[in-house]
Each structure stands twice: as C-alpha cells, then as structure tokens.
Amino acid sequence: MDKHSEAFSLKQISEMAQKLQFFLLLIALCSISECVQRQYHFINEMKTWTEAQRYCREKYTDLATVDSMNDTTELMKIVNNVRLWIGLERKWQWSSGDPVLFLNWGDKQPDGKDECAFMRNGEWHDWPCNKDCFFVCYNRSRGLVFVNERKNWTDAQSHCRLHYTDLVSVRNQNENQQLEKFINDSPKPEPGSDVWIGLFRDSWQWSDQSNYSFSNWKLGEPNNVGDHENCTAVEKDAQGQWIDISCDHQLPFVCHEDKLIVIQQNLSWSEALRYCRQNHVDLVSVQSVEMQYEVMSDVKKASTEAVWLGLRFSHILGIWFWVSGETVCYQNWAPGNGTSEENCEATVRSGAVQSGGDQTWISRPETHKLNFICSKY
Template identity: 80%
Template sequence: MAQTLYFPLLLIALCSISECVQRQYHFIHEKKTWTEAQRYCREKYTDLATVDNMNDTIQLMKSVNDERIWIGLQRKWQWSSGDPALFLNWAYRQPDGKDECAFMINGEWHDGACSNTLFFICYNMSRGLVFVDQMMNWRDAQSYCRQNHTDLVTVRNQNESQQLEKFINDSNSSGSAVWIGLFRDWQWSDQSNYSFRYWDTNQPDNQGGTENCAVITQNVQGRWNDISCDHQFPFVCHEDKLIVIQQNLSWSEALRYCRQNHVDLVSVQSVEMQRRVMNVVKLASTEAVWLGLRFSHILGIWYWVSGETVFYQNWAPGNGTSEEDCEPTVRSGAVQSGGSQTWISRPETDRLNFICSRYG
C-alpha cells in the first residue's frame, strides 16, 4: 500500500499579526483522481485547496515537488440563479463538452456556444415564466432577465421541466431553441468565490472536451492547467481558519464555546478576512451570525475580543455608531448571513449561529 506523506504548509500572509494564518494547507503525496482527492480532503480536513491570491500560490510552490498537483477547481454546470444543477435533462449525447451554455428545444437540453443568439426564458418572482422573443447571446439574455425580471429560468426537477416545455410550446410557435439559465464555469470545491485566476498561457483550453479539473504545474511557477479529472496526481488539502457553528447561542455563550473548543470568536481586521467570513457565513442557519465584536459602554467604542481596536469596518447603515451608547441592553456585533453580509449591532441575548477561529 502506498505510503502517504503529509507536509503541513502554514501560509503566512502579509498582514497583521492577528491574521497571519488564513488557511492551513496539507500536501498529500499520494496519487488520486480529482474526485478521490476531494473525498479524502473532505474526510480528513476541510476540502481540496482553494487558491485565493499570489501569496497562496507562492507558498504552495515552495513546498511541493511534483510536476502536477490537484487543487479544488472544477468546471461544473450551474444555474444563473446560483442554484446547484442537481436535476439535468440532456438530450442524447449531450452535453458534448465543447460549449458552456445550455438551450432547450423539444423539451431537451443541449450545450451551445454562448455567443449564439437565441430567444430565451426569464423567471419573474411575481409573474412566473416570461418568454422573450428577442434574439440575444446567453450573457446578454442573462443581463436582460436580471434587469427586467429576476433571472434566466432555473429548472430544478422533472415537473418544472415539463411545465417549461409546455410554456415554450404555447409561447413559441416556431419551435425555436431558447436559452435557459444553465451554464458551465469554474468553481472551487468549497464554494469560495472564483475571483482570483492564475491560468497558464492559452489555458484553460478544454482539449478533447473533457478537461474539467485543474492542476498547478511546477514548470510554470504554479500556474493552472485544465486536465481530465480521471488522471491521478498528488494534491493539496486545506483547513479553514474559520468555522460556522450551527448552534443558536447568546453572544457570551458563543464566546465561551469558541474558547473552549477552538481559539476564539472571529475578529475581522481586513477586507481579506471579511471575504473569508462571507465565504463561510452562507452555511449559517440564522439570518445573522455572531462575530467577536463587542461594544464598551464605559469607553464608548467597539472592540474585538482578541483585544484589538476596530480599524477595518464593514457596518450596515445605522449600525456601529455612537448611538449604541444610549442603548439600555448590552450590544454585540454580528454579520448578516445574506444580502450584503455587512455587520449589524444586536442585543447580546439574541440567539444566533457564530463563527470561531480554529487556530491563531
């Protein structure tokens, strides 16, 4: 049996002392397919590695010694609305792997070039399905639907697919193909935002129409290449610094829980940490989530329980002001789990989910 070697990589970012370690990375020198590597990382750590910036890339390349290493980036079909593509209704031999947008014709789905111009179906929160008899490419159709309705249509099950087929037949006598809200794009395994890109020249090229997973390559300084997910390579797992605890506790109870079981309630001292909070807070089951943020009536200021002053701020309008001094109840800080995910002031007796830091 192949021996597994573990190389913990502590990524030291250029930041304040309180935030130097954002993730802990582990290089696993055992060859697996992308799916096998993902399963391994999720069982033993958090997930296959997410690479958010150049610092992550530089640190990873200092510690790996294989030509190609899996990271947690995969090309997947997803809905414009943000819903996962759990139900699929592809026509025979579709998708063929060459194109990134989906259209519907005769009740079945095909992949097509996003630059093609077709009619399309929007969804409106109050009106339901809306047939748009204007020819647009997929991106323009998406923009139109978002500006004038809600989004391009999402199909979540067989019943919705049959309803959509009937609606199209009733609205589109020509029988033309129509865009739906399904498209394919790169996505991190842990659902982090796909904002940082570090592809090698002419990559991704999807050679053969089957290259749906990403590796970092040593001979091009850690730039990414797309490759078939069935290949076997070593890989990098990560452990997040932050963890959402889906228990509803008061702020003081949450603080005690984090300090007993992890390190502390999270302090958010930079845009980078706020972005990481935004990545994990979507796992919460309450509308707001406790942070390690507290208001001192004696000093009249907000402070972090780690002992730091609040320099970086991300307050929602009307929150975090001097008016807190007039509140009769003790106030603590939380982050909204939806919407703009800004900070809000809440009575410390409210019972919310919370975010712990797992290492210092």
C-alpha cells in the same frame, strides 16, 4: 489656575497621552495584519481530479480553493516542486440558465474528457457534444417533449429553443425520476437509448462553489489542448502558477479546511464565546475584506437574522476590539451602528453580522440569543 485645576489638567494630559500611544499601536498592528481563510493539507496520494475531490470532501472541506496571492503563499509553504490538483474546473451549467443544485452522475462520471451530458437509465454521463442522440425539450405550456430525432447537443439545443423553450433541466431527485420514467415511456426505435439533457460544461468554477475572480495561470494557459483539459493543477517549479490538464491524470493534491464554522445554536454572546473556546478556537475576528467575504458566504447557513462575531465594546477605552486580541483595523458597520452615541449606552454591547441584506455589522445587547461563527484555527 488653582492646584486642583492644574492636577486635573495634568491627569487629562496623561490620559490623552496613553490613548494616543494605544491608537499608534493599533495603527502599527493594522499595517501588518494578515487573513488566512483556509487551512491547507497536502495529500501525497495519486488520484484523478474527481477522486481527489471526493477524498477532500470526506476528510476536510473540499479540494483547495486558491483565490488570492495570500492563499498562493500559504499553499506554497506546504508543498513545492510537484505538480498537484487544486479545486478549479470548468463548471457544469444548464442551458436554460437554471442553477445547478443537483447532480446524478453515473459511476466514474464525469470523466473530465467531454463537455455535454446525456441520460442513460436515470444516470448522467458526459460525452462529446458532436455525437448524435435523441433529446428531451422543455416547454412552459406542454412540459416535457421527447424529440425522436438524433442530433448533436448544439443542434438539439437550437431545436428546443426554436420550437419549445430549451433543453430539459433537472433540479432534484424527484425531477430526475420523472424524466427517467418519461424517457422510458416515450416511443423510440431503441429501448434504453442515450438522451441529451441541457447540461454542459462552460466557464471555470471552484469545487466549493466559490466565485472564480482571482487567477494565477502560467503564461499561455489555459490552452485546452485536445478540447478536454477541464481541470486545474499547480505546475511544478512555477511558483504556484496553474495549468489546465485532463481530469483523468493521477496527481497528488491539496485539500482545504475552512477556517470558520457556523454554529446553529441560539446563545448569548458570552455563551457563544465560551462554546467556541471549548470546542474550536474562538469567536471569529474579521480583520480584512477577504475575511468578510468568507463570513458573508458562511452566514447564509444561519437560522437567525444576525450572527455573533468576536467583537466587543470597551466602555473603559471607548473602542471596539476583537476578543482574540486582534485590532479592529477593517470595519464594516451598518449605518447607525458602532457609533460613539450608541456606545455611550450602559448596556453591554457586542458585534454581530447580519445574515441577510448587505451582511454588514450591527451592535446588539450581549444578552440577545443568536447563532455564531467560530474560528477553527
């Protein structure tokens, strides 16, 4: 071997050693990375569940969602030894299975005590399902049908399903006004009578509409004592475990503020990075499957087919990295993206997440104009 070949080989060995050290560092960092999706805020004011929900939506994002043990740990860092509201309640749904996209509750409604809904003067109220009311059915061919008989909610539902399609659903303000006029114009013995609609309370759901998959109930809970324990509190001295209680109790509570925000401006990757750092913290880093779920939820608000992440390719090191300094431990590339062949291109490339489909990551030239996601913490 000549001197030039020997020098070249030593240089190669040195570079390989440096890269090996770098990747060993990545492995070490990946093993300790955490994902905190939300910022929690303890509010030491006594409110009912509905009042607490309204407060959180005005001041922050919503009443606290706690959907992992990591969230529980973060929550317990700011509060201990007190019973408090979180954002889990038995959700309202339509008998027909239509999504609940619109609500028109009257003052101080729902009060959290009852499971079925009726309309009075265009506004909705909750009431025990065993009470007798007139009701409105929906029929695919005839439209709205007023039934001039008093039945409890379950019998009214059965009647509508047997003779028509189902109890009526209300999907928006226009339909609510049409239903109110229809009821007022229908012949009935008592003007202004309460009328069942197809809304009832059933399974658990978070106030921010997150899926209810993780639970941390105290032993024996939820037990729904008195059939009106429809809201959830973290129990005092229970290591963050939950109990179900009546929503009209007055308790302190915890709000959450989302860590992420979708910016509906079309900017290049570098412009998006500058915007996030000037107005928030940084372009988002996706370090775990939990954070990916958060991103998947948020990108639905985007107006472009993909959304910039804080993901960048280094031609010098031959790796993808997060601009916030975290390592790329978790990966969610779409097929054909993030590959070594693609990364050999001279074009400067950055990472984005698809706003539709499987919402996997894709590689794009950094000059493309896309919406983007900023991290707020």
